[in-house]
Amino acid sequence: MSxxxxxxxxxxxxxxxxxxxxxxxxxxxxxxxxxxxxxxAGARGTAKSTIVRAFALMAHAELPVTLPIxxxxxxxxxxxxxxxxxxxxxxxxxxxxxxxxxxxLLYIDEVNxxxxxxxxxxxxxxxxxxxxxQREGLANAKHVSxxxxxxxxxxxGWLRPQLLDRFGLMVAAQQQDSxxxxxxxKTVLAFEEEHQKDESPWLEEAARDNAVTRERLEGARSRVDxxxxxxxxxxxxxxxxxxxxxxxxxxxxxxxxxARALAALEEADxxxxxxxxxVLPMAFRHRRPEAAHGGTFDWAPDDEARVKDLFDxx
Numbered sequence: 243m244s245x246x247x248x249x250x251x252x253x254x255x256x257x258x259x260x261x262x263x264x265x266x267x268x269x270x271x272x273x274x275x276x277x278x279x280x281x282x283a284g285a286r287g288t289a290k291s292t293i294v295r296a297f298a299l300m301a302h303a304e305l306p307v308t309l310p311i312x313x314x315x316x317x318x319x320x321x322x323x324x325x326x327x328x329x330x331x332x333x334x335x336x337x338x339x340x341x342x343x344x345x346x347l348l349y350i351d352e353v354n355x356x357x358x359x360x361x362x363x364x365x366x367x368x369x370x371x372x373x374x375x376q377r378e379g380l381a382n383a384k385h386v387s388x389x390x391x392x393x394x395x396x397x398x399g400w401l402r403p404q405l406l407d408r409f410g411l412m413v414a415a416q417q418q419d420s421x422x423x424x425x426x427x428k429t430v431l432a433f434e435e436e437h438q439k440d441e442s443p444w445l446e447e448a449a450r451d452n453a454v455t456r457e458r459l460e461g462a463r464s465r466v467d468x469x470x471x472x473x474x475x476x477x478x479x480x481x482x483x484x485x486x487x488x489x490x491x492x493x494x495x496x497x498x499x500x501a502r503a504l505a506a507l508e509e510a511d512x513x514x515x516x517x518x519x520x521v522l523p524m525a526f527r528h529r530r531p532e533a534a535h536g537g538t539f540d541w542a543p544d545d546e547a548r549v550k551d552l553f554d555x556x
Contacts, residue, residue: 255300256451274503277410279390284415302346343386353392462506470512497525
């Protein structure tokens with residue numbers, strides 16, 4: 243088994259079937275944390291939570307810190323330990339953000355149902371790398387770093403445009419074809435059966451594949467900051483942002499970082515237009531005017547057509 247993960251009943255990341263965009267977004271954000279987090283949108287039952295937890299086990303060897311919907315400010319950012327206060331002692335109690343910094347990943351399920359204020363606080367910490375606590379006589383600031391993943395079901399409500407924009411990448415879970423559904427069923431049945439065995443070559447192979455993926459991610463993370471980004475790619479990204487009427491400039495900055503991370507994952511010599519083309523939907527789908535006003539997050543053939551000539555020219 244892989245490190246401490248053998249006793250945890252989560253499908254191994256290397257055995258998750260389909261939803262390749264969700265997996266790629268998590269990997270890009272891991273390689274280049276300055277991307278600023280991943281927002282996953284999709285209907286219930288599209289494996290969003292399974293993928294996040296499987297990724298955390300693969301990359302960090304433990305489950306992510308999960309933020310409950312009813313979380314309070316002091317539970318998130320930290321405060322005073324209540325029992326100590328009752329004894330007349332002032333003892334700081336770390337919040338979930340510090341815990342996430344220790345474990346590597348913060349997961350917010352149904353982020354669209356969380357209080358906007360808390361979402362904004364979390365996104366600020368992810369963006370700045372600084373957790374500042376000033377409340378009830380407690381004042382301190384700490385440098386923290388962790389990955390952020392939020393999931394949401396659009397049928398249950400939306401995030402405000404200002405919060406949507408703060409998530410670096412956004413991906414939409416896709417309905418799977420019959421072949422993918424078939425392979426998913428077989429994989430889940432195999433996992434349930436193999437997990438009952440004292441020894442399982444199936445799980446051992448999955449753990450080895452996880453280790454290979456983890457090594458690939460670590461290698462990409464070590465070289466991403468030195469990955470050359472030609473000016474032609476930077477200019478191309480700016481042209482794309484204009485073509486899709488992207489709101490603000492965060493989209494093109496995130497797209498460049500994501501393209502760089504993808505080039506590092508593929509061990510390329512530098513960022514190429516093809517890398518940028520691959521990450522465009524993730525960086526821009528939630529930054530178009532229609533998305534900001536409660537419209538669709540789909541990246542349809544029409545969206546591809548709007549930028550196709552730019553890449554054909556290159």
